[in-house]
Amino acid sequence: MGNSEVGASDRRSLHERIAADLRDEIMSGDLGPGDNLPSTTQLRERFDASNATIQKALHLLKEERLIVGRPGSAVTVRPRRQRTMRPAAYMAPSATGAPYRWLTEASKLGGEARSKLLEVAEVTPGADVAAALNIAKGDTVLLRRQILLIDDEPVELVKCYYPLKIARGTALMERRRIKGGTPTLLAELGFPPRLSVDKVSARVPTQEEFSALRLPSSLPVLRTLRTLYSDDERPVEVAVMAKAGHLYELQYEFTAQ
Template identity: 45%
Template sequence: MNQPHTAQDDGVRQRQQQIAANLRALILSGDLRPGDRVPSTSDLVAEYGVTDKTVQRALAILKAERFVEGQKGRGVFVTTQVPTVVRASHYPVTSSEEPYAWIADNASRGRAGSIVLLHVGEVPAPAQVAAAFDLEIGTPVTVRHQLLSLDGEPVELVWSYYPSNVARGTRLAEARKIRGGTPAVLSELGYPPHHAIDQVSARLATVEEFIALRLPQDMPVLRQLRVVFTDDDRPIEVTVMVKAGQHFEVRYALPKPE
């Protein structure tokens, strides 16, 4: 007599999406580790009460995301790809020895980082940027828009905004990468970054983000809104970072109680 399947059906998503979501959660939590064999097709068929084809579609989703890989004659195994852990409180520091902090930071983890500058210029301030700078929505601000890649794969889109009266005529407004990063320029201009406040949210990608990050499916992205402050708590930089959800985890360090 066949055992009834035990896995719940959320009644909204297709069954292969649900199976992929459950396996993805086990991988990201470390319950399925790199090198582990995922449950067999027959086990997943029995657990979810679906067909072989549905299970194969679920595994295809995870293969496209590079969480698992098939090994001929052996089964499907978790890959060595693990999300990059980023500290929510981290802000790149200026270094004359390391001209591009993001690249150097990832090189220390054995990852090859690269940066492509997509656009530099003045744009109407989006709502959250205007609010941070205490400007009217639509007031011109300077933006630096970049695409970051790890090991040749796009992983993050970045928009960094500056008040135009600060950025105009400086390296912040030049369409080229900045050695030492924008913190170095801000310090040179008399606005040394002191601290920052982050807001992190998750949502589905826009069309632009989906294409630029080459997302394999309707994968959520992490959106990090950072406001950087200089002397007298003056906001001097607002950065929006959109990270491919399958590549990152955000770590928060809470202060010890006094």
């Protein structure tokens, strides 16, 4: 079926279109970790493209950390093609003295996981965060901003917002990492997590996200706006999380009702 039958024609340059098709095969597993990509000759024939165009497409995928290889040698899919994150596995508070659950769960994927606190400040949040916290637009909240890394590669930019009525006079206001993570502290403060609601969207990265995640291009990021509710359906935390969409996927599990 031609493009004219399914919608507008693809106006991207040919090397971008070739990279998009190969990226999809990598992310779907048709080209698995460690697999060789088709040869340059095969790719030229498949896409009716010049050698230079094929090389430009492969260069994009190398910058995106999806493939490895040098000119004249086989190009292969990186061993860690795409990581699957399971939010439900790290939502609950950690046990007393235990590390933040995200760190222990991320380490299971291979590599050393760590977090880096970037900022703690009182700010005026965006309209979506204000609505999720059920506060008036223009009200001030506490922001804790951090970057999560595996093997020193940035995985996720996280901005967590808290009502000042909850945060003031607590460790949330201090510029230091919190042992066990904020869910553990909130539970200790009398706000145990009861319900988490995620809104996930794909977006073009902001300048901040582009820089913090070291993105090679304007590939979409996965943006999650998560609202954490405690007793009486009280919102106690809103987290805005962004991760590279071509390197990470989210897995949610549901039971039939």
